[in-house]
Amino acid sequence: MIRIARTLSTWATRWVNSGRCGLHLSRCVLCLARAGRTGLCEPCLQDLPANHTACERCALPLTAPNPQRLCSACLLRSPAQDFCLTPWRYEFPIDQMIRRYKYDGWRAPGRALALNWADQVTGTLPEIPQALIPAPIAPERLPERGFSQTAEIADWISRETGTPLETGLLQRHPGYQPQAGLDRGKRRRNLQGAFYVTTRTGMPEHVAIVEDVITTGASGDAMAACLREAGIRRVDLWALARTP
Ligand SMILES: [Zn+2]
Numbered sequence: 001m002i003r004i005a006r007t008l009s010t011w012a013t014r015w016v017n018s019g020r021c022g023l024h025l026s027r028c029v030l031c032l033a034r035a036g037r038t039g040l041c042e043p044c045l046q047d048l049p050a051n052h053t054a055c056e057r058c059a060l061p062l063t064a065p066n067p068q069r070l071c072s073a074c075l076l077r078s079p080a081q082d083f084c085l086t087p088w089r090y091e092f093p094i095d096q097m098i099r100r101y102k103y104d105g106w107r108a109p110g111r112a113l114a115l116n117w118a119d120q121v122t123g124t125l126p127e128i129p130q131a132l133i134p135a136p137i138a139p140e141r142l143p144e145r146g147f148s149q150t151a152e153i154a155d156w157i158s159r160e161t162g163t164p165l166e167t168g169l170l171q172r173h174p175g176y177q178p179q180a181g182l183d184r185g186k187r188r189r190n191l192q193g194a195f196y197v198t199t200r201t202g203m204p205e206h207v208a209i210v211e212d213v214i215t216t217g218a219s220g221d222a223m224a225a226c227l228r229e230a231g232i233r234r235v236d237l238w239a240l241a242r243t244p
């Protein structure tokens with residue numbers, strides 16, 4: 001009996017997760033309870049590891065809030081972005097949700113996080129950017145992954161917030177080794193010259209780069225520096241989650 005129940009539950013989960021049943025937006029991606037259009041039920045949403053007290057420049061969780069609202073690394077050397085916003089820490093179950101989305105191509109958890117991201121931050125931003133720029137992923141990664149997770153996340157957030165998407169402006173040169181496994185200093189050196197802008201005319205004044213996860217902050221810093229150097233006055237960095 002237990003085996004039958006387990007088989008049925010596995011089958012139901014796969015069916016719902018496949019998206020073929022059309023329920024992926026009305027059932028919670030974590031527990032399959034009724035969830036509304038954002039794909040996460042209220043209890044699961046409340047259980048996500050919130051990143052409430054964080055550095056305003058790099059979103060690193062702060063153990064003790066300070067008047068400047070900056071972490072010690074940003075007090076020593078300010079990154080190029082003006083403001084960083086990630087509502088969650090990259091911990092369970094966010095890490096699993098993002099991995100399933102990014103490496104298995106299961107869209108529902110990525111979409112659920114993006115929709116809830118927009119739901120949570122709409123109305124709380126100090127200044128609304130004029131455009132959302134997806135963090136460009138390494139060109140050699142695209143064929144293997146089949147999609148750009150940052151372009152999709154930026155598109156979902158753009159549709160929710162009404163902020164236009166600007167996909168062609170910021171690009172990444174091929175041939176840079178993957179950042180995974182490198183420390184903060186090596187990541188920064190590895191990224192020198194990795195990004196470029198395709199035009200310098202008609203630039204928006206204020207943009208937000210959209211990332212999936214901020215790990216050390218080196219990529220965000222390099223992208224923001226590239227955009228600032230091209231004449232953009234204010235660059236924000238938005239991501240789903242921040243590695244503590
Ligand atoms: Zn749930």
Ligand SMILES: [Zn+2]
Nearest residue numbers: 055058071074
């Ligand atoms: Zn910081």
